[in-house]
Amino acid sequence: MEGKDRAEGSRVEGDALKNKRVVVGLSGGLDSTVSLYLLKKAGAVAIGITLILLDWHSDVIVPLIEKITEKLDVPLIILDQRKEFRKEVIEYFVAEYLAGRTPNPCGMCNRLVKFKGLRGAMRRTGSDLIATGHYARIKRRGERKSIAMGSDRKKDQSYFLALIEPELIDHLYFPLGEMKKKEVMEIAEKAGLMSLIRPESQEICFLTGESYRDFLEREIGKRKGRILSESGEILGEHEGFYRFTLGQRRGTGVAGGKRLYVLSIDPTTGDVILGEERSAYRKFLEVKLLNQFEPLREGKSYRVRIRQNHKPAEAHIQKLEEQTALIAFDEPQWAPAPGQIAAFYESDVLVAGGIIDRAFN
Numbered sequence: 001m002e003g004k005d006r007a008e009g010s011r012v013e014g015d016a017l018k019n020k021r022v023v024v025g026l027s028g029g030l031d032s033t034v035s036l037y038l039l040k041k042a043g044a045v046a047i048g049i050t051l052i053l054l055d056w057h058s059d060v061i062v063p064l065i066e067k068i069t070e071k072l073d074v075p076l077i078i079l080d081q082r083k084e085f086r087k088e089v090i091e092y093f094v095a096e097y098l099a100g101r102t103p104n105p106c107g108m109c110n111r112l113v114k115f116k117g118l119r120g121a122m123r124r125t126g127s128d129l130i131a132t133g134h135y136a137r138i139k140r141r142g143e144r145k146s147i148a149m150g151s152d153r154k155k156d157q158s159y160f161l162a163l164i165e166p167e168l169i170d171h172l173y174f175p176l177g178e179m180k181k182k183e184v185m186e187i188a189e190k191a192g193l194m195s196l197i198r199p200e201s202q203e204i205c206f207l208t209g210e211s212y213r214d215f216l217e218r219e220i221g222k223r224k225g226r227i228l229s230e231s232g233e234i235l236g237e238h239e240g241f242y243r244f245t246l247g248q249r250r251g252t253g254v255a256g257g258k259r260l261y262v263l264s265i266d267p268t269t270g271d272v273i274l275g276e277e278r279s280a281y282r283k284f285l286e287v288k289l290l291n292q293f294e295p296l297r298e299g300k301s302y303r304v305r306i307r308q309n310h311k312p313a314e315a316h317i318q319k320l321e322e323q324t325a326l327i328a329f330d331e332p333q334w335a336p337a338p339g340q341i342a343a344f345y346e347s348d349v350l351v352a353g354g355i356i357d358r359a360f361n
Contacts, residue, residue, distance in 0.1 A: 004224065018043035020146050021127035025118050026076075028064040028167075028198045031133030032186050032220025035175040039131055040072050046131075048076040049121045053085040061198070067337040074252065077125070079117050088112040088298045090206055092222070094219050097242035101339030102268035106237050107353075111163040111291075119168060127171045136161060137177035138169070139349060145169050146293060149348040152180045152309055158232040159308050162343040163354025166293045213243040225270020227254055230263065230279060241270050244359055247280050247358075261335070268341065282359035283334035285316060286316075287342045296344065303345040306336045312345050332361070 022044045039046045048069045052058055062078060069076040091110045096103035117129045131136045133151035136158040147169060150156040178182055188194050207215055215241055227236040235254045238244070244252070248262040251273060260274040285306070290296070298320040303312035304327060308347075313333055319326040327342075334360035346350040 003063045004067045012258075016042075017173075019045060019047045021047070021125065022129045022131050023049050023077075023118055023121045023125060023127045024074075025046050025114065025130070025132045026065050026068065027133070028061045028068065029133070029200055030184060030188055030197050031135070032174055033068055033193055034188050034191075035131055035133040035195065036068070036073060038075060038175045038186065039173075040074060045127075046072075046074050047121070047125055047127065048074050050076065050078055051083060051117050052078060052080045053109075053113070054082065055091075056208070064196065064198055068193070071193070071196065076119055079121065081113055081117050084113050084116075085206075086302050087107070093204075094216060096219050096339045097216055097222060097224075098267060099339075100241060100265040102245045102337040102338045104341045107341045108161050110160055113166065113176075113271075115164050115168055116355060119165075119171070122171060129166070130169070130171050131173040131175060133176055134158075134174050135160065135176055135181075136174050138172055138174060141349065143296070145172075147350040148177075149345070149350070150176070151178045152172075155181055155354075158350045159305055159341060161342045162341050162350060163289075163291050166291070168292065195296070211241070216240065216242045223267075223270055225272060227252065227272050227274060228316075229260075230273060230275040235260075235274060238270075238272060241265050241272055244272050245339040278340060280335040280361055283327075283332040284318075284360050285327050285330050285336055285342060286357045286359075287325045287327060287354040288323060288357040290325055291354060294346075294351040296320055296325060296352050302327075302351065303347075305341075305343040305345065306333060307340055323354070324357075339350055 012263050022039055024046050026032045027046045032087055036046055043050055051067045059103055089105050091106045091165045092108055093103050112270050122130050135152055135155040135245045137148040139148040147158055147161055149158045223240040225238055225241050226234055227238055229235055238253060242261045246262055249259055261280050263275040264273045301314055301316040305312040314330040315327045316326050317325050336356055338356050338358055340356050342354050342356050
């Protein structure tokens with residue numbers, strides 16, 4: 001299969017995009033702005049789409065994007081998705097932490113808000129493609145198109161696309177898929193775009209400088225409880241179990257002695273269990289809400305990524321039932337967190353994604 005794979009929607013060159021109608025998701029940041037510039041340069045009929053997800057977007061981000069689209073002579077459509085974002089992302093984020101889990105709001109936003117909005121805009125404008133600034137690629141595997149990791153593995157964002165609807169793949173285009181970040185910045189500088197682009201942020205978009213712990217406390221109040229050792233010894237107390245995530249070492253409130261890591265969180269009692277590093281490894285995962293781009297097969301091995309910065313690890317599917325998979329890693333993995341995405345790969349191709357429901361030995 002590897003010999004038949006070929007990348008599409010990566011380098012924006014040649015005549016493949018000439019006169020193609022493309023809706024381009026714009027955030028006002030470097031990556032989406034350069035994607036729009038490259039598509040316009042390639043002769044595509046580009047239409048900028050920006051989504052208002054939070055109240056401050058109207059006053060801060062929209063005027064910025066208006067300047068970008070004006071400079072590039074591209075029409076702009078503004079979609080108000082504040083209600084959808086509140087329900088599908090913020091309320092989901094809060095509920096998951098209340099359940100003692102560690103959610104991935106970006107992955108859920110891509111599925112239930114962003115790409116839904118972009119797909120609707122594509123249909124209404126009679127466009128052929130949806131383009132975003134993700135560092136990912138589209139590969140053709142025989143007759144099938146697939147999402148693949150970006151060439152720049154350090155910037156690869158395919159993990160965050162693991163939950164989007166499979167039928168979207170035929171319409172996706174990733175202009176930055178073959179590029180490195182440095183190259184993208186050089187393009188923006190040469191095109192005179194840098195002064196228009198808003199600074200990048202690694203934080204969750206709706207936190208706007210606030211820690212997620214303080215945000216949750218403001219949303220739901222304190223949820224005090226005990227901090228315990230693996231043997232049940234009381235090590236201290238905490239202000240809210242949602243302030244912890246599996247594998248966490250810093251900020252537990254327990255100082256001195258050997259290094260201790262969060263091993264489990266019980267939202268019913270409020271207890272947070274700490275233990276040694278070796279106790280945080282898990283061999284088995286139960287993954288639910290499976291989203292399959294290509295059919296998974298029981299007994300088959302895949303490379304599975306359990307967080308964005310995790311190197312995909314070899315695992316095989318022990319049991320497969322509708323939207324649930326039980327997988328076993330060849331080697332136990334560090335602190336898989338329920339609520340996070342599990343992304344399944346064949347080589348560098350994303351074949352499925354789902355939500356980690358539990359991890360155990």
